[in-house]
Amino acid sequence: MARKSERVGRGKCPMCGDRVTFHRTAGGMLNYECDADDCGHNGYAHVGGACEKKWLRSIESAPGPVAAPVPVPPGDPQNPPLGATANARKSATLLG
Known part of the structure; x- marks a missing residue:
């Protein structure tokens, strides 16, 4: 059984x-x-080709939900985190 094509995203028709x-x-x-009645144009682009790159740049939205970015709490410059490197801790103590 042939695999169905995967949806990549939506964009503008290069013709209309x-x-x-x-x-x-x-x-x-x-x-x-x-799908426009007056256009009906279709096209294929090979992997890695200039046309594929152009079309991928024109895609407005990717399928599936987009996760919201996780906010990062601001750090305290006087007390660097425990995972900080020795050089970062040393420079923080020299500056403070």
């Missing part, structure tokens, strides 16, 4: 600018087919 969904085939090629 309407939104299209880019897919990656089992062989690694990137493809799309425009």
Whole structure:
């Protein structure tokens, strides 16, 4: 049984600018087919080719949920963390 193509993301059609969904085939090629009634353009790009790189840059969103970044608490310059290197602790004590 053949593997279905994987959804890579959505971007603009290189011909008409309407939104299209880019897919990656089992062989690694990137493809799309425009759903606009007046366009219907489709295309394939080989792995590592200039066209593939251009299309990947144009992708607006990747599939799946995007995790929110974890906030990092500010550090105390007077008391470096225990995992700090010896040079960082030494320079902190020389400055303070």
